[in-house]
Amino acid sequence: MSTEKIYYTTPGMSEDDARTLVGLLQDRLHAMNDLHLTLKHVHWNVVGPHFIAVHEMIDPHVEEVRGYADDLAERIATLGGSPKGTPGSIVSERQWDEYSLRRDVTQAHLGALDVVYHGVLTSHREAIETAGDLDPVTEDMLIGQVDKLELFHWFVRAHLENAGGHLSTEGATSETEAASQAGNA
Numbered sequence: 775m776s777t778e779k780i781y782y783t784t785p786g787m788s789e790d791d792a793r794t795l796v797g798l799l800q801d802r803l804h805a806m807n808d809l810h811l812t813l814k815h816v817h818w819n820v821v822g823p824h825f826i827a828v829h830e831m832i833d834p835h836v837e838e839v840r841g842y843a844d845d846l847a848e849r850i851a852t853l854g855g856s857p858k859g860t861p862g863s864i865v866s867e868r869q870w871d872e873y874s875l876r877r878d879v880t881q882a883h884l885g886a887l888d889v890v891y892h893g894v895l896t897s898h899r900e901a902i903e904t905a906g907d908l909d910p911v912t913e914d915m916l917i918g919q920v921d922k923l924e925l926f927h928w929f930v931r932a933h934l935e936n937a938g939g940h941l942s943t944e945g946a947t948s949e950t951e952a953a954s955q956a957g958n959a
């Protein structure tokens with residue numbers, strides 16, 4: 775729950791519920807701001823024979839994720855909160871580590887992104903669970919975002935899958951481990 779004072783919220787919503795939703799939405803806003811910056815970083819740092827496919831696959835999704843950040847921030851404001859979008863607030867409040875790869879082959883970045891999306895999607899689904907008890911409008915927004923985030927996750931995974939349906943990142947527990955397994959597959 776956000777500790778910030780809320781002076782008004784949307785009609786029919788209690789102040790406590792609004793504060794819980796603002797805290798949950800702020801965490802997802804940090805995640806989406808971090809994600810669209812990370813995706814651009816990947817867009818600039820991929821190398822290898824599949825450069826252009828991966829480089830160009832990322833940009834339309836960056837626009838989608840930037841739109842999700844905008845929607846989350848405006849939902850926070852609608853509920854009476856004050857959205858934080860500064861770089862310092864992302865870094866100091868996020869519960870995950872900075873993306874760890876620099877220049878690397880496309881398969882390595884895609885392997886690392888598989889782990890990134892695993893984290894993002896798990897947290898978005900947890901947020902849906904909480905929002906579902908408090909506010910169907912916020913829940914609906916998050917469900918729409920998960921739909922497109924999962925679709926892009928499949929785009930990533932389709933590059934990591936073999937003809938037998940196995941992912942090269944199977945069993946990996948970190949970005950570097952997944953990158954190494956995908957790069958060596």
Ligand SMILES: [Fe+2]
Nearest residue numbers: 817818829833
């Ligand atoms: Fe570009």
